[in-house]
Amino acid sequence: MIYAYVTMNISNQTSLDAYKEKAAAALSKHGGAVVAMARETTVLEGRIAQHDVTAILSFPDKTAALAWRQDPDLAETHALREGSGDTAILLLG
Numbered sequence: 170m171i172y173a174y175v176t177m178n179i180s181n182q183t184s185l186d187a188y189k190e191k192a193a194a195a196l197s198k199h200g201g202a203v204v205a206m207a208r209e210t211t212v213l214e215g216r217i218a219q220h221d222v223t224a225i226l227s228f229p230d231k232t233a234a235l236a237w238r239q240d241p242d243l244a245e246t247h248a249l250r251e252g253s254g255d256t257a258i259l260l261l262g
Contacts (some may be wrong), residue, residue: 170229171262172225172226172228172260173227174259176256179254180253184250188246195243199233199234201226201234205224206224208221
């Protein structure tokens with residue numbers, strides 16, 4: 170199992186809403202799932218920028234995570250996420 174840390178600062182709610190309709194199917198295509206998602210977080214230590222949305226995704230392995238992100242059939246879905254605002258995805262491993 171491998172995890173991805175996702176942060177989003179939303180500037181286009183319409184694009185985010187459209188992404189949410191497709192996100193679960195896009196993730197599951199490559200064995201991925203949302204482990205946790207929150208609009209509110211609490212910094213326990215250090216200085217970390219707060220984001221509108223923070224999520225943890227899981228994938229069976231690194232290959233599956235990369236396949237999800239690089240799948241040409243999911244380009245439109247990824248574009249919706251990217252169009253929703255400032256997003257970043259960090260693969261933990």
